[in-house]
Amino acid sequence: MRDQFYEQLDLIRSQLVDVTEDLRGVVADATEALLSIDLSRAEAVISREQAIADRLDDIEERALVLLATQQPVASDLRQLVASMRIIADLQRMGDHAVHIAKVARRRMPIPAVPASAEPMIRKMSAIADTMIKHTARLIANQDVQAAVELEQIDDEMDALHKDLYRMILAPTQEFETEEAIDLALLGRYYERVADHAVNMARRVIYQVTGERISMS
């Protein structure tokens, strides 16, 4: 009975690692759809994310059943609770990937990202990619040190987000209103993806140490 419980717990963890890796691909693809103005890619992002959301619902269901039927305590309880919170962050991360794809789709065939802002968006997406990769590894290995590094990478994301905002509002920039709004939204989405990666890292720390770090 207990063995089965731990098997289930391991299965949930490995599935969360898989989903995190899949979402990493979805965010990268949303960026590609956005920058290469690729409608079918944008549509694919939206439907792939829906499949991921369904899988997350399924994992959550099983975590709840495990919680309700196995009466876990101490670190087992913490792991299940952390898993459920990680699921919530992954759901949110998926939402933001879809938001990015929808900005791309809404503006087609006009590029939502003007050429001058492209390098910045590409960089934000690359940082998000690195952060999600770290987070997947963290969930798999519970490496607390990697969580600290993740917070540092997040500082880069925050700095880029501020730079993007400054660029949008610079008096020398001649973005149209709709371009400015879309860029501001996009910057926000990438920054939120990064925030959820950091949140997930904090859940892992909580799971390992039992210490809760206040969430941003």
Add this chain to the structure above:
Amino acid sequence: MRDQFYEQLDLIRSQLVDVTEDLRGVVADATEALLSIDLSRAEAVISREQAIADRLDDIEERALVLLATQQPVASDLRQLVASMRIIADLQRMGDHAVHIAKVARRRMPIPAVPASAEPMIRKMSAIADTMIKHTARLIANQDVQAAVELEQIDDEMDALHKDLYRMILAPTQEFETEEAIDLALLGRYYERVADHAVNMARRVIYQVTGERISMS
């Protein structure tokens, strides 16, 4: 033992009703801070929301302990699961109220909302207010009919959100870039608050009927 369980379940529900009502006040206050350019009110929104977030963490903790120690099944399990999902929506709703207050604070002493957009923002806030009030009643009384009405009110919110966007992008409008971005963000925040009210209503339906309605 079971009596104590139901007492705890009722307590969780009544606390969720209280928190929902408090958040309703916080969203209304965020709008007031925004439109009357009131810094101390904006600060108060941010700190009140933090207190609400702490209360939600506490309620969530107790729901999880109840789940892990009482092994509820069928409708009791559904109620606990629904409660935890309602908590997640309330957390998100609180985040959006804070986002509104932060837009207000960032632009002070300049009004973030130009006079021409004020009636629209006020209306979005009023609709959000009605929706949150309905949701609180729904959680209290599990009135499934009210959930259907809520979806209709949400359609008004969506229409207003589109109107606001059209207004921002109208060629006759002379909003500055920063104003346009802030208005687009604000519209989005109110619309998201409304979405979370609808989500919560759907959780209540799931709790009552066991039927899950696909979430937006």
